Amino acid sequence: MTWKTLDDMDLEGKRVLVRVDINVPVEKGKVTDATRIEKIAPTVRDILSRGGRVLLVAHFGRPKGKVVLDMSLRVTIPALENVLARHVTFVETFDGAEAATNDVVLLENIRFHPGEEANDPAFAAELAELAQIYCNDAFSAAHRAHASTEGLAHLMPSCAGRQMEAELRALEAALSKPKRPVGAVVGGAKVSTKIELLENLVEKLDVLIIGGGMANTFLAAQGAQLGKSLREPDFEQTAREILDKAARTGCRVILPVDGKVARSFGAGVPYDVVTMGADTVLDEDQMVLDAGPQSIAAITQAFDGLETLIWNGPLGAFEIAPFDEATMATARHAAALTQAGKLITVAGGGDTVAALHMAGAADDFTYISTAGGAFLEWMEGKTLPGVAALEAST
Structure with a gap:
């Protein structure tokens, strides 16, 4: 710099x-x-x-x-x-x-x-x-x-x-000159708001973990029928293009392999754990609200193999239990690895910061950015x- x-x-x-x-x-x-x-x-x-x-x-x-x-x-x-x-x-x-x-x-x-x-x-x-x-x-x-x-x-x-100095040095260490392997968690509701981010990251990452409502769009792009789950049909082709680009650049993409599925959204509502993939068929009134235990295990295992992790966006409807488990469990695992000196963790975005604080993990991350738009544009590779x-x- x-x-x-x-x-x-x-x-x-x-x-x-x-x-x-x-x-x-x-x-x-x-x-x-x-x-x-x-x-x-x-x-x-x-x-x-x-x-x-x-x-x-x-x-x-x-x-x-x-x-x-x-x-x-x-x-x-x-x-x-x-x-x-x-x-x-x-x-x-x-x-x-x-x-x-x-x-x-x-x-x-x-x-x-x-x-x-x-x-x-x-x-x-x-x-x-x-x-x-x-x-x-x-x-x-x-x-x-x-x-x-x-x-x-x-x-x-x-x-x-x-x-400003701390922010720039943290982002430089996370994306411009990271210790490899480097991975990212990108979650949240919509693919449409993070297209440029995903397209930039698959060129620079070794592992990309996609969660939240965004993951539903990627799964639907592969053929999954996800009932009334949050997803963006108009961006399924975009999701396929991002997956193709990741394959060309050598970036491994991790999508949920199971999920918590409910018929209504609320605290403590009944749910089932369902295997997720291209063949998944949910009822019309079912929706995916969180990643399941197998997905959590796959994500934490991926963290164990990384040197640097960037985090933007939750992995489920983290505001309400029991659909907060994937975000909370993986955040705490990343924090523990950071505290043990095994992982550099940089996170940013409003929902991300809120989720990390809910998990009690924020203080243990290497750096938490409070800059929403600027953080995202940096991650998108913009000047x-x-x-x-x-x-x-x-």
Whole structure:
């Protein structure tokens, strides 16, 4: 990687414009989950400890270039001050940011300005006047070519923040230069949302494990009749093409060999374990809601033979027992291998993170990405504008 980090920058006496993602959940005027704020603390503290001052630039919601009072970042100030254990000055305008002399300053929602999402060069130049160094610590916004995520890196000395650095190093280790054999779990509901991801992964992986509703589409493509199971008939040909490509590239694809089948979806409903394959025929009112015990055994055995594992998406309807078993059991096995030093595990995506926390496995994974869209686009092999700009600025 060719981008710079904070270690490469002289911060003494400098104001550092730090692009962060503190787009946190808020209810009744209070932040309900400060995780994203906690993630930026190492960068802020590092800059301050080395004599720099911090100007935080962030978005909140989708105001579409207009001032929307309900989307003001002012609401985050108490949570920021609590996490950082210091006063944070909030300013609404560029003039206010320029005049502020405090160590930590938060600028109002950058998306209130139409020039932000348009990546207007003139707007980026205005932003650049506010500081001497640009630090991007918002990997989750790196797939957007906006003024504060891409434009600024071309105008001033630039580097990655600590969170961005950790994310990029983890993804580099997982996919760009992984310890092999490398495998991935790709689950979730729909093939249609992950076509590019699958097409990219089968060129780079040794093992691809497909689960969740996605697996139903692949099984149906092979001839299985799956009743009212979630699947996408329009993408069965796509599934066949992905399987063909995997065969050509030497990527072994693991699909469920059995599944938990029920006639209704709910906690504790009766179910049967059914063998899954091209010859499977379910009743019209039956649906597959989770992978079965033989599938779990095949997946955990595959994990045992890997050096690196990437995870995106659950293997079943993990929110409700008893259809959470495949996701929970395999996640815990991967976590145990990681703790034993036998496996590098990198996971990302909203449902994935939620499932890993439910399994009690998240803390034992090597790296958990909280960046949804950016994580997926990286896995799809796409160039992320925010990352490319940092590389170009070196």
